Amino acid sequence: MKRDAMLLVDALRDPSGITELDADGWTALLAMARAEQLLGTVARRLSGLSVPGAVANILGEARINAEYQRRSALWEADCARRALAGYPGKVVLMKGTAYAAAGLKASEGRHIGDLDIMVARDDLPQVEAALLAAGWEWVKSDPYDDAYYRDHMHELPPLIHKERDRMIDVHHTILPLTARPKPDAVAMLEDAVALENGLYVLSPRDMVIHSAAHLFADGELDGGLRNLWDIHCLLAEFGDESFWQMLKSRAEHHQLWPAVYRAGRLAHRLYGTEIAKDWQRRNRWDNWYAKRLTARDDWGRGTRKFIRLIFYIRSHWLRMPPLMLARHLWVKWRKPV
Amino acid sequence: MHEFRVQVGPAAFRIGSAWKRPLDQLAELYRDYPVPEVPDYSVRLKAVSFWRRFIRPSVAINGDYMLPDAAPLPLVQGLLAAEMAMNLQMALGWRRHLLLHASAVEKNGRAVIMTGASGSGKSTLAAMLGCRGWRLMGDEFVLLDPVTGELAPFPRLISLKNEAIGAMQAMALDGRFGPLMTGTPKGNIRHLVPARDAIRSMAEPAQPALLLFPSFGFEPAVREISLSEVFMRLTQASTNYVALGERGFTTLTRFIKTVPARAIDYRDGQEAEALVDRLWSELA
CATH class of the missing domain: 3.90.228.20 (Phosphoenolpyruvate Carboxykinase; domain 3)
Structure with missing residues (x-):
């Protein structure tokens, strides 16, 4: 039996292979899928295939749950739309809610958590005030954290709605301000595509770039298999012949070509995504990314502690320059938990 | 990790534990229940830290569905931790009913x-x-x-609390009770099969x-x-x-x-x- 989450990757890539699974194989697959928040996606991928009765019940439950998440995410987006009805600028949905609102394949069965939106940086005070007036409130009241978010992050400190208990992240760009790449947020907003209800989603190119940046230029690859599955779905849906060159030049404009290139290669390698011929190159570091992405055991627990640690350190390294990192860790360490 | 599985009505559980004793207690109390092949939910009892597996052992509840601020329990209440964890999977995960x-x-x-x-x-x-x-x-x-x-x-298992324990001991058969756990977050608790x-x-x-x-x-x-x-x-x-x-x-x-x-x-x-x-x- 496969000892890591390649079991999950293979089930998503080629669902017909599940006929070889025994009870332990199913148990491991379902546990890993839950841990990676991909159970709903697996349920969609396997629908119509013959599976053992107990498994069918679990997948059926996952479909109900995914439908619930989709419904509540779209409702939450609409609540934000109404709260910001008086704001003249673009309100751009991001990540899971955007995929659902735009009817993209990436949203099928997808877990959707918080609401992510993006607005122009200059308009943040206006948007913030409108959300506060509509019942959202700050999650953190710590002055250091608050100042840190406002000075260095790509989003406001998280807000939570006091009645619905749902979080909203208000972005003004797609990477922390302290990260080395400086994406062109103004261009992203300019190219955003209008939905029927007056909200926006990123253009196809920027959607892929944001997803890749989120995965490979920020964070420690936690939940990376789901993020990479998004990229797989987006590339499968958008990737005609003219798309690849446009994607590359746009990614270069945002200083994010390395992240996008890596996303394409790894999606191709793990999920068999069709990518441009000249993107299909070997890269020796990709092995380590693949190892990190699939580091799960048959209980869904994270494995490969050392590789995880390296990627954890990398995530902080990417996020801020060394001196600033030292200062940040010092403040965090001194503060009582 | 030690493992125990049990089917309760339509729900099937897999419980992993860093210690054997809570699972032995579960196996004893759930002795008449079926054992499922593919569990609906997995829960894990793990030590809050490496040392706390041995010294004043303390059980953290982990599983498919978790509460971020669930307080750990001492190992003598490991059975309670497992029961709470199984309830939590139902409360947060169950969608079939x-x-x-x-x-x-x-x-x-x-x-x-x-x-x-x-x-x-x-x-x-x-x-x-x-x-x-x-x-x-x-x-x-x-x-x-x-x-x-x-x-x-x-x-x-029926979770009896405080006065209910004495009342039911007068009524139910011997040999169907779990260990008496005192000083839990909900007072005294004893399980009844x-x-x-x-x-x-x-x-x-x-x-x-x-x-x-x-x-x-x-x-x-x-x-x-x-x-x-x-x-x-x-x-x-x-x-x-x-x-x-x-x-x-x-x-x-x-x-x-x-x-x-x-x-x-x-x-x-x-x-x-x-x-x-x-x-x-x-x-x-």
């Missing part, structure tokens, strides 16, 4: 459902009636089938016939409750009403329109049993 925080007992294929706040005595009442001619269907969760409207049994018939027929559903809202500690009384109040109280007693969407609404409204409901007050088990019997013959 409308789940109500309630207890239920059955007679001739028809069931009484009892719901109310913690301390109302619903769990103890169900345990008691389960020893007196009724079949226990569950002391914590009631599962309503969205298609048939029937109740699916979920006869997990449901009667054999409750376990044997845990796949047999029942038709809901009577809904009661018991309150412990008052002069015996029976009150009618309006449909709208029943509806509001049950939406609050359900952990997945919102998640089920329209199916949740149709299941719940069908339930409250077809099942008569009463609030009952009582001071002891005898009074409660008399009230239940009376309402059962009048309404159900």
Whole structure:
């Protein structure tokens, strides 16, 4: 039996292979899928295939749950739309809610958590005030954290709605301000595509770039298999012949070509995504990314502690320059938990 | 990691543990239950840190569904940790039925459902009636089938608290009790294995016939409750009403329109049993 989450990757890539699974194989697959928040996606991928009765019940439950998440995410987006009805600028949905609102394949069965939106940086005070007036409130009241978010992050400190208990992240760009790449947020907003209800989603190119940046230029690859599955779905849906060159030049404009290139290669390698011929190159570091992405055991627990640690350190390294990192860790360490 | 599996009604669990003892206790108490091949949920009892596996061992609850701020328990309460973890999977994960925080007992294929706040005595009442001619269907969760409207049994171990422990020791058979755990977050707790018939027929559903809202500690009384109040109280007693969407609404409204409901007050088990019997013959 496969000892890591390649079991999950293979089930998503080629669902017909599940006929070889025994009870332990199913148990491991379902546990890993839950841990990676991909159970709903697996349920969609396997629908119509013959599976053992107990498994069918679990997948059926996952479909109900995914439908619930989709419904509540779209409702939450609409609540934000109404709260910001008086704001003249673009309100751009991001990540899971955007995929659902735009009817993209990436949203099928997808877990959707918080609401992510993006607005122009200059308009943040206006948007913030409108959300506060509509019942959202700050999650953190710590002055250091608050100042840190406002000075260095790509989003406001998280807000939570006091009645619905749902979080909203208000972005003004797609990477922390302290990260080395400086994406062109103004261009992203300019190219955003209008939905029927007056909200926006990123253009196809920027959607892929944001997803890749989120995965490979920020964070420690936690939940990376789901993020990479998004990229797989987006590339499968958008990737005609003219798309690849446009994607590359746009990614270069945002200083994010390395992240996008890596996303394409790894999606191709793990999920068999069709990518441009000249993107299909070997890269020796990709092995380590693949190892990190699939580091799960048959209980869904994270494995490969050392590789995880390296990627954890990398995530902080990417996020801020060394001196600033030292200062940040010092403040965090001194503060009582 | 040690492993134990158990099937309770429609739900199958896999429990992993860094220590063997809590799983031995579970295996002893769940000895008459089936063992599933593919579990619905996995839960894990792990040490809060490496050293706390050995020194003043402390159990952190982990699983498919977790609460971010769940407090760890000492190892002597490991059995309680496992039970809490299994309940948590149901409360946060179950979507196949409308789940109500309630207890239920059955007679001739028809069931009484009892719901109310913690301390109302619903769990103890169900345990008691389960020893007196009724079949226990569950002391914590009631599962309503969205298609048939029937109740699916979920006869997990009965969790007796404080005074209920002594009361049930006088009534239930020896050899069906777990260890007494003192000083837990909910006081003293002792688990009771449901009667054999409750376990044997845990796949047999029942038709809901009577809904009661018991309150412990008052002069015996029976009150009618309006449909709208029943509806509001049950939406609050359900952990997945919102998640089920329209199916949740149709299941719940069908339930409250077809099942008569009463609030009952009582001071002891005898009074409660008399009230239940009376309402059962009048309404159900």
